[in-house]
Amino acid sequence: MKRSVTLRGETFHFADLRELMARANEPKAGDRLAGIAANSERERVAAKMALAEVPLSGFLDEPLLEDDVTGLIVDSLDREEFEKLRSLTVGELRELVLSSNFAAEWQRGVRDALTPEIVAATARIMSARDLISAAAPLRSVTRCRNTMGERGVLGVRIQPNHPTDDIAGVVLSALDGLMFGCGDAVIGVNPAGDAIENVVALEHALQDLIGAVGAPAQSCVLAHFTTQLAALERGAPVDLLFQSIGGTEATNVGFGVTLQGLAEGREAVLASHATRDGFIGDNVMYFETGQGTALSVDGHGGIDQLTCEARAYGVARAFDPFLVNSVVGFIGPEYLADATEIIRAGLEDHFMGKLLGLPMGIDICYTNHVEANQDTTDQLLVLLATAGCNFVMGVPGSDDVMLNYQSTSYHDAAGVRELVGARPAPEFAAWLEQTGIFADGQLAEGSANGPESLQAFAESVKELGR
Amino acid sequence: MSADLPDTLRGAVDVGGDVSNVTPARLLIGRTGTAYRTSTQLQLRADHAFAKDALNATFSLDESPMKELVKRFDLFEVTSEAASREEYLARPDKGRRLEAGVAETLRENCLSGVDLQVVIGDGLSPLAVSSQVPSLLGPLLDHAATRGWSVGRPFVVRNCRVGVMNDIGEALDAQNVVLLIGERPGLATAESLSAYLAHRPRTGDTDAQRNLVSNIHPAGVAAEDAVWRILGLVDAFVIQGRSGFMVKESARPTSLSEASGR
Numbered sequence: 142m143k144r145s146v147t148l149r150g151e152t153f154h155f156a157d158l159r160e161l162m163a164r165a166n167e168p169k170a171g172d173r174l175a176g177i178a179a180n181s182e183r184e185r186v187a188a189k190m191a192l193a194e195v196p197l198s199g200f201l202d203e204p205l206l207e208d209d210v211t212g213l214i215v216d217s218l219d220r221e222e223f224e225k226l227r228s229l230t231v232g233e234l235r236e237l238v239l240s241s242n243f244a245a246e247w248q249r250g251v252r253d254a255l256t257p258e259i260v261a262a263t264a265r266i267m268s269a270r271d272l273i274s275a276a277a278p279l280r281s282v283t284r285c286r287n288t289m290g291e292r293g294v295l296g297v298r299i300q301p302n303h304p305t306d307d308i309a310g311v312v313l314s315a316l317d318g319l320m321f322g323c324g325d326a327v328i329g330v331n332p333a334g335d336a337i338e339n340v341v342a343l344e345h346a347l348q349d350l351i352g353a354v355g356a357p358a359q360s361c362v363l364a365h366f367t368t369q370l371a372a373l374e375r376g377a378p379v380d381l382l383f384q385s386i387g388g389t390e391a392t393n394v395g396f397g398v399t400l401q402g403l404a405e406g407r408e409a410v411l412a413s414h415a416t417r418d419g420f421i422g423d424n425v426m427y428f429e430t431g432q433g434t435a436l437s438v439d440g441h442g443g444i445d446q447l448t449c450e451a452r453a454y455g456v457a458r459a460f461d462p463f464l465v466n467s468v469v470g471f472i473g474p475e476y477l478a479d480a481t482e483i484i485r486a487g488l489e490d491h492f493m494g495k496l497l498g499l500p501m502g503i504d505i506c507y508t509n510h511v512e513a514n515q516d517t518t519d520q521l522l523v524l525l526a527t528a529g530c531n532f533v534m535g536v537p538g539s540d541d542v543m544l545n546y547q548s549t550s551y552h553d554a555a556g557v558r559e560l561v562g563a564r565p566a567p568e569f570a571a572w573l574e575q576t577g578i579f580a581d582g583q584l585a586e587g588s589a590n591g592p593e594s595l596q597a598f599a600e601s602v603k604e605l606g607r
Numbered sequence: 608m609s610a611d612l613p614d615t616l617r618g619a620v621d622v623g624g625d626v627s628n629v630t631p632a633r634l635l636i637g638r639t640g641t642a643y644r645t646s647t648q649l650q651l652r653a654d655h656a657f658a659k660d661a662l663n664a665t666f667s668l669d670e671s672p673m674k675e676l677v678k679r680f681d682l683f684e685v686t687s688e689a690a691s692r693e694e695y696l697a698r699p700d701k702g703r704r705l706e707a708g709v710a711e712t713l714r715e716n717c718l719s720g721v722d723l724q725v726v727i728g729d730g731l732s733p734l735a736v737s738s739q740v741p742s743l744l745g746p747l748l749d750h751a752a753t754r755g756w757s758v759g760r761p762f763v764v765r766n767c768r769v770g771v772m773n774d775i776g777e778a779l780d781a782q783n784v785v786l787l788i789g790e791r792p793g794l795a796t797a798e799s800l801s802a803y804l805a806h807r808p809r810t811g812d813t814d815a816q817r818n819l820v821s822n823i824h825p826a827g828v829a830a831e832d833a834v835w836r837i838l839g840l841v842d843a844f845v846i847q848g849r850s851g852f853m854v855k856e857s858a859r860p861t862s863l864s865e866a867s868g869r
Contacts (some may be wrong), residue, residue, distance in 0.1 A: 174698065174699075184683065186788075191671060194712075218857060230827045301632070303630055303632065303797075304631065304822040304826060304827030304828065305822065305827055305828055307629055309618055309619070310630030310632065311630075312619055313619045313622055313629060313630065313634055313635075314632050316616075319633045333821060334836075334856060335818075335852075335855060336855060336856035336857060338857075339856075346615075349613075349614075349615045350615050353613040353615040353616050369853065371740060371855070380773065381841040389761065394813075394815065395813040395814065395853070396814075396815065397815040397853075437699075438814065439811050448791075458846065473791075474696055475696065481827070509655065509659055509661075509662065509791060509792045509794075510731055510791055515655070536634060537636075538632070538634075538647065539651065540630045540632070540633055540793065540794040540795055541793070542632045542793065542794075542796075543788055543822060543827075544793075544823075545791050545796075546791070546793065547655075550643075552641055552643055555641045556642065559641055589635075589638060590637055590638060591624075591637045592623045592624045592635050594635075595620055595635065596620055599616045599620050602612075602616065603611065603612055603613075603616075
């Protein structure tokens with residue numbers, strides 16, 4: 142493998158694939174914090190040039206880390222498909238991915254021949270438009286109580302968080318989201334408290350709401366997966382099993398997660414679904430990730446944050462998830478410093494997830510200690526909608542009053558659907574028409590417009606129930 | 608009018624225009640097209656401006672309300688390895704370590720091996736500390752003493768990250784450490800405090816070995832409820848001999864209406 146590049150008389154050496162990958166990455170605060178980033182823009186470009194010449198076989202010959210995540214990635218690779226690609230270089234793969242008829246080849250089997258490391262390498266020699274144009278044709282369709290991910294569908298998670306998990310507050314927030322046409326991806330609340338009784342109460346409240354309005358939607362309470370499983374054992378309705386995951390074994394240990402535990406949890410939820418009505422598919426997992434998480438728990442093992450993120454998708458892929466999203470600006474400026482880094486990371490994560498075959502959504506967000514603002518989320522939202530992102534978040538007024546950060550709002554989600562001509566999931570779209578929230582595929586004039594709209598919606602639901 | 612609706616919907620409709628009774632979230636705020644009303648748009652900008660300012664707020668142990676705590680609990684302060692707010696934001700690793708020599712300072716000024724050591728960290732919102740800690744610290748230490756626990760001398764860590772609990776555990780060998788730390792400022796409130804709890808924290812411990820009571824502020828978890836939840840978790844640590852994700856809280860957080868009724 143080529144370890145050095147000379148650029149206008151200056152020669153750059155790279156010790157190994159791990160160093161080459163890190164140096165080739167676009168600027169990220171987390172890589173600087175870890176001390177592995179390129180030392181100059183010249184070195185960054187030199188690393189990209191060297192990386193573009195690495196054959197795909199090089200990534201199997203030189204694992205970046207020995208752990209159970211690497212084991213999972215290697216085991217799940219389609220060897221037969223990989224043999225057809227092994228001599229391609231990263232640079233040639235970029236061109237293949239961007240070629241006109243790639244989606245068909247990808248669908249046929251190429252997606253199973255790509256490892257997270259290969260995908261992460263390719264992303265770092267792509268421009269922002271490359272990342273958007275390459276992702277757009279790749280569709281990952283999943284089913285739970287509705288169908289997510291078809292071409293032209295942009296799903297929305299309702300995120301009705303509350304600082305004390307007050308049921309009335311959570312339900313009212315979710316209803317507000319439904320009136321904007323949000324909630325097809327999931328009505329998913331992050332609990333303020335991880336007590337089992339608390340999770341049980343929230344699971345029942347969300348399920349009661351879904352039952353009362355008759356929406357073909359799934360609920361989720363985003364507690365630690367062991368808490369959700371304890372709630373399930375107590376009879377709580379668990380539609381989707383959520384967990385935050387990382388791309389190294391050490392990161393997952395930091396999250397209290399094992400691959401075996403996730404597999405057993407998935408089986409338990411599938412078994413419970415078999416005893417309940419309304420499920421049209423067996424995608425039952427919901428994973429969240431984000432660049433920088435591995436470093437934040439000191440579990441990165443010297444690997445750059447883009448590669449760690451891709452490896453997290455490798456974990457997710459093994460469990461046939463319904464939803465995966467990268468919470469792209471959540472953990473602070475030490476990992477993604479500003480608007481430029483957040484936007485780049487959002488486009489990279491979406492592309493990498495899609496290329497690996499995941500139902501990829503993005504929580505487009507920022508915290509108040511990052512150099513970003515609502516214009517940043519507006520910009521990334523429009524970019525990702527054109528990239529065919531599976532789903533985004535809907536947070537009332539963009540202000541998460543429990544997690545203390547800003548994401549995309551119910552308004553934003555409804556607005557970007559109109560802007561790019563995207564629809565909700567088909568089953569959910571039909572329900573929106575029935576209840577009068579939508580009229581002819583658009584948000585109806587009387588919907589989502591204050592307390593009177595809520596009264597009208599409730600009456601409409603009551604009529605439908607008759 | 609809403610009497611014959613399902614319970615779930617009736618409750619929501621009855622709340623009607625009085626959203627703030629049940630949540631600080633921005634609900635039923637109207638729209639123009641799919642955009643915010645102008646008042647919403649400008650209010651969001653104002654709240655963001657205040658949240659940015661809260662990051663760089665500060666408190667002094669020589670001034671109210673902290674000086675009263677100094678008088679009553681003999682509070683003193685130390686710092687992490689992060690020397691400035693800028694370094695604190697860019698280098699979380701430094702915020703997780705006590706400055707050189709501080710371990711010795713702690714051993715000279717605090718009892719080792721106590722049942723409960725309370726630590727106060729500025730975190731991302733010093734404003735949260737000066738707003739919430741004065742009503743929390745007294746009841747917490749009083750109730751701990753009532754339980755018969757030995758209680759250490761509390762102190763403040765400046766430029767503090769949660770991981771500093773490990774160094775404190777190493778320095779003082781406390782059975783249980785509770786860190787009261789300012790959360791990152793949000794739009795609805797910039798004064799939210801978290802309590803991180805760990806049983807015998809040591810170098811290398813992560814969040815998997817810690818428990819959390821978050822959202823401690825007047826519109827969230829009331830100070831009194833936070834005290835009971837912290838004590839309940841420490842009880843569980845003592846019984847189970849561990850802390851972290853395997854230790855689950857036994858009660859759900861109190862709702863807003865319940866909290867305000869006390």
